[in-house]
Amino acid sequence: MKKILISAVVIISLLSCASAFDGRGGVGMRPGEAEAEMLFDMGIGRPWVGGDPPQRGSFDLRFSQYYSWTGWSSSSMKHIEPPRKPDPWSKTPTTVYFSYSMQPVPYVQYKTYPTYGANTLWILGDGSWTQYAQVPLGSTLTLLATSSRGGRGCLYAIDPFAKVSANSFSFFAGTSQLGFYADKPGRHQLYFIVDGQVSNRVTVDVFSFYPHHEPPVAYPPPSGPYW
Structure with a gap:
């Protein structure tokens, strides 16, 4: 450790x-x-x-498949939920999206990549996985961590003020699902380390607004380091 x-x-x-x-x-x-x-x-x-x-303030409703929205922010919610076995009803994605640019790659093609099965982190959607999403404040997301060996590791979360939190977890071999709660507006980034191998990072831009009813309220970036 x-x-x-x-x-x-x-x-x-x-x-x-x-x-x-x-x-x-x-x-x-x-x-x-x-x-x-x-x-x-x-x-x-x-x-x-x-x-x-992406420019914050340009919320796109296509991201709605990646989150559930309760309608309010709660201090009792855990920011990161520990790994659990994948839901049996989870769909195999047709497409995966890489990076900020959301570069689409068919899942059947992604399975041929030499990095397939290595430590990789995704945001789980309905029929696709992505490494970037825009969500409203108070929403919940499901992260999907893949690791060929699994074992004890750490998931790191970088909040909008560049504060890093380390969460020690036991990851399953293959895939693990973790919960993420959008507790504050701004840019959040997450990655994990298992067996000494560092995963990619996923980015979640959190806005304070009501989906489908009001335009997003973009918050200015905080001072200090900002990734």
Whole structure:
């Protein structure tokens, strides 16, 4: 466990450094590109697939398949629910969506990728999986973690103010489902480490508004580090 936490601290430090270089004059990199390239050079994650982070305030109802909305925010809800076995009624996706750009890949094609079955994190939808979603405040999502070996690991959640929380869990071999509660507006990012292997990150942009009734209220980014 100590080794995992040390690795996480090193990775987070590297991400902070890479983020500092994104967008500097003369570099010509898009947001997140330097970070992705640095991790890929270390053997972590996948090559940069392009695309700018979506503008907050441009809520798209196509994300409605990825969340359930209760209508209010509750302090009694857990931000992260521990892993459980997948629901027996869960559908095999037809499509998976990568990165901010939501690059679509047919699931049958994704199964041929050499990274298939490795530590990977998704947001579970009705017929698709995605690595990015926009949801209203107070909504709940189901995360899907795949890990060939499973075992004890840590899920890390980065909140809109760059505060990192570590959640120690036991992951199932194959797939595990975890609950995520959108407890505050802004950008949330999550990833996990099992058996010393770091997963990709998923991004959840949380808005404060009522779905289908009122336009979204975009919150300005907080000061300090922001990924």
